[in-house]
Amino acid sequence: MAADRRPVAATRGEQMFPQLEASEIARIERFGEPVSFEAGDYVTRAGRPSTGMFVILEGEVEMLEPNLPERPPIIVHGAGSFQGELATLSGRPSLVDGLARTPVRALLIPTQRLRDLMIAEADLGERIMRALILRRVGLLESGGSGPVIVGVSGDGDVLRLEGFLARNGHPYQLLDPDRDAGARCLIERFHVGTEDLPIVACPDGQMLRNPSELELSRCIGLVRPIDCSRVYDVAIIGAGPAGLAAAVYAGSEGLSAVVLECRAFGGQAGASARIENYLGFPTGISGIALMARAFNQAEKFGVEMAIPDEAISLSADCDSTGSFLIELAGEEWVRARSVVLATGAQYRRLAVDDIEAFEAASIHYWASPIEARLCSSQEVVLVGAGNSAGQAAVYLAGHARKVWLLARGPNLSASMSRYLVERIAAQPNIEVLTETEISGLEGHDGLLQTVRWRHRPSGTETRREIQHVFLFVGADPNTHWLARSGIALDDRGFVRTGAEAGAGRLPLETSRSGVFAVGDVRSGSVKRVAAAVGEGAQVVATLHGYLADASAVTPLAAVQRI
Numbered sequence: 001m002a003a004d005r006r007p008v009a010a011t012r013g014e015q016m017f018p019q020l021e022a023s024e025i026a027r028i029e030r031f032g033e034p035v036s037f038e039a040g041d042y043v044t045r046a047g048r049p050s051t052g053m054f055v056i057l058e059g060e061v062e063m064l065e066p067n068l069p070e071r072p073p074i075i076v077h078g079a080g081s082f083q084g085e086l087a088t089l090s091g092r093p094s095l096v097d098g099l100a101r102t103p104v105r106a107l108l109i110p111t112q113r114l115r116d117l118m119i120a121e122a123d124l125g126e127r128i129m130r131a132l133i134l135r136r137v138g139l140l141e142s143g144g145s146g147p148v149i150v151g152v153s154g155d156g157d158v159l160r161l162e163g164f165l166a167r168n169g170h171p172y173q174l175l176d177p178d179r180d181a182g183a184r185c186l187i188e189r190f191h192v193g194t195e196d197l198p199i200v201a202c203p204d205g206q207m208l209r210n211p212s213e214l215e216l217s218r219c220i221g222l223v224r225p226i227d228c229s230r231v232y233d234v235a236i237i238g239a240g241p242a243g244l245a246a247a248v249y250a251g252s253e254g255l256s257a258v259v260l261e262c263r264a265f266g267g268q269a270g271a272s273a274r275i276e277n278y279l280g281f282p283t284g285i286s287g288i289a290l291m292a293r294a295f296n297q298a299e300k301f302g303v304e305m306a307i308p309d310e311a312i313s314l315s316a317d318c319d320s321t322g323s324f325l326i327e328l329a330g331e332e333w334v335r336a337r338s339v340v341l342a343t344g345a346q347y348r349r350l351a352v353d354d355i356e357a358f359e360a361a362s363i364h365y366w367a368s369p370i371e372a373r374l375c376s377s378q379e380v381v382l383v384g385a386g387n388s389a390g391q392a393a394v395y396l397a398g399h400a401r402k403v404w405l406l407a408r409g410p411n412l413s414a415s416m417s418r419y420l421v422e423r424i425a426a427q428p429n430i431e432v433l434t435e436t437e438i439s440g441l442e443g444h445d446g447l448l449q450t451v452r453w454r455h456r457p458s459g460t461e462t463r464r465e466i467q468h469v470f471l472f473v474g475a476d477p478n479t480h481w482l483a484r485s486g487i488a489l490d491d492r493g494f495v496r497t498g499a500e501a502g503a504g505r506l507p508l509e510t511s512r513s514g515v516f517a518v519g520d521v522r523s524g525s526v527k528r529v530a531a532a533v534g535e536g537a538q539v540v541a542t543l544h545g546y547l548a549d550a551s552a553v554t555p556l557a558a559v560q561r562i
Contacts, residue, residue: 034105057105260310364470375467
């Protein structure tokens, strides 16, 4: 059966905009406070921090997408409905405008109290959480909210910003000045030169010229200043499957936790087009959908998410009670009583001349709808023979005219799951070339035009006009930033844990007491999503024991123990 491509509002409207009964509102009242608005007042404004969820008692509030002012309202909330989406759960800036059509009387549930409500009133919390998630999906589909990127589609910096927002589940709109008169007018109005493109118009009115991911995230409120004076129970570094699992279990068990991630939640799993062997999802699920559920779950339990915030060093903080000091790239730091390393791995590059010149626009390390749009009806090359490569090849085959899959080994079966090998064989537009490697790349101005590959046994070289190459050639442990931390690594750079790290170490503990490692970054780990999730859950049980013991240690002894 073909997938239903209709908008989520058309297929799940009742779940997206449920009506609360009087008895349910009565159960909610203890979590909120009464508020009122006059006709014409803004209940919420796009770009301003969300104060909480509003349950409408009397009157009407229309929800408007700021980037699409001529469209009808998303919905008009009346008595018994509630206003909010995922930004409400975290207190981040609202993505939409809420305008009172008539005098309104409502119940405001502040962000923290909304989390309390979801835990104390489980059935109501489930309905509300589902609605918040579906509303975010609706905003992602419509493209009528969030920042507006103005730049040429396919440009390297445009792709960088698109990928960052998409992988963080944040709505945005892209306007190409080559196709959109409004984009051209905006460029002329602000006297923007070609060298300053892309520009980004943020919901709060700021305009950024070719911003970094950190600059953009701060402008839209995706990342907020860290409270450097606070000492968390645990700092989790990395927001892949292992890190998010640790966050969910730590938050749900009452630990104060912060997650630090340098780019986007999900890790390599978040880049998977489709995961079909994860327990409980017999029809499969995209990596970003699975990881987004985990991210939302962690926020529901009050975990603080700092994305993108890159950890660059780890040391003991001698000025506090035996805590750790994590220095961030933005000249801030985080203090925590314990640390969980879940930094995973970083993508490997091919040893091919000039590959760096094409990485912005033509060399890709994941296959998402953005990349699929770029290579629609074209030929592409995909290098790799693992499960990630197989998933990407099958996904891209649904968009590209042809996928050339290059593998160094004699077959795919040695490194790829059988179901993927069979699915690739069944795709008429995937051609597998074994014992083959890329020998050269040609192009200019950062745009790839030609790819050459060589069959190693025969030496035969093939040259084809191809503009996009996808690399899934494995990854190296992301541990370079630990060079001065004193944490023991194995000969391949993975973190040693448990008995391998030293006598008397706790399960998953590194050579430094109080610092733990889980997931792909750990020496000896099984490189599977389910294994990473299991370790993330397991480490929290160990953390409780460590934190209980650490509380009984004097400050000086705690520092010496490190």
